[in-house]
Amino acid sequence: MFNLVLFGPPGSGKGTQSENIIKSFELQHISTGDLLRSEVKHETPLGVEAKKFMDQGQLVPDEVVIGMISSKIDAHPDSNGFIFDGFPRTVAQAEALDKLLQFKETPINIVLSLIVNEEELMARLINRGKDSGRSDDNEEVIAKRLKTYHNETAPVATFYDEQDKLVEIKGVGTVEDIFSAISKEIEQSM
Numbered sequence: 001m002f003n004l005v006l007f008g009p010p011g012s013g014k015g016t017q018s019e020n021i022i023k024s025f026e027l028q029h030i031s032t033g034d035l036l037r038s039e040v041k042h043e044t045p046l047g048v049e050a051k052k053f054m055d056q057g058q059l060v061p062d063e064v065v066i067g068m069i070s071s072k073i074d075a076h077p078d079s080n081g082f083i084f085d086g087f088p089r090t091v092a093q094a095e096a097l098d099k100l101l102q103f104k105e106t107p108i109n110i111v112l113s114l115i116v117n118e119e120e121l122m123a124r125l126i127n128r129g130k131d132s133g134r135s136d137d138n139e140e141v142i143a144k145r146l147k148t149y150h151n152e153t154a155p156v157a158t159f160y161d162e163q164d165k166l167v168e169i170k171g172v173g174t175v176e177d178i179f180s181a182i183s184k185e186i187e188q189s190m
């Protein structure tokens with residue numbers, strides 16, 4: 001099994017690059033953002049609760065997200081491995097993921113961190129907001145999401161750096177060039 005965390009701030013290209021990675025490397029994509037938006041769309045109790053946090057640019061509580069990830073991993077016992085996109089987002093989530101994977105005897109192999117400056121992130125997300133229909137793609141909520149990223153999510157990079165798993169990738173440029181840099185790192189680590 002090969003497990004990859006695609007890490008980076010809102011708008012850094014995690015979703016875009018995940019689509020390319022799953023095609024080339026046949027990994028199972030787990031995006032906590034997509035899972036939560038599906039719960040919101042179907043107005044499940046979890047979705048109704050999560051929406052309050054998402055619309056404020058805040059993180060959904062750890063226990064909710066960790067529970068979702070655990071059942072998603074269990075649902076794919078024969079997978080070649082997973083791409084975790086938008087997870088883990090707190091050190092508590094990273095520790096919980098290590099425990100879940102330890103139990104399955106399949107660790108995280110590599111963490112690819114997409115590096116994009118804040119001006120570019122804001123421009124990309126405002127542009128996406130014109131037709132994404134996402135309630136968090138407006139200037140006010142994007143600014144809150146970026147703040148949440150710096151305060152709560154950025155420490156996750158240090159967590160993986162201490163395990164020698166973190167690799168930084170320049171996330172500005174064409175989608176193709178960035179994917180090529182990502183592919184090189186995955187191939188070296190496989």
Ligand code: AP5
Pocket residue numbers: 008009010011012013014015016017032033034036053054055057058059060061062065085086087088089093124125127128136145171172173174175178
């Ligand atoms: P989530 O859905 O994970 O959003 P995010 O991390 O804010 O990331 P985005 O999806 O906005 O960006 P991305 O990095 O995937 O970039 P994309 O490829 O789309 O989370 C949403 C909310 O859910 C959170 O705020 C939180 O409330 C909750 N949540 C989710 N996970 C959670 C967790 N683990 N714990 C707690 N709460 C959680 O690209 C962005 C745009 O840029 C697109 O329009 C794309 O076309 C464009 N683009 C991509 N690459 C390039 C490029 N190279 N050049 C130019 N444009 C590009």
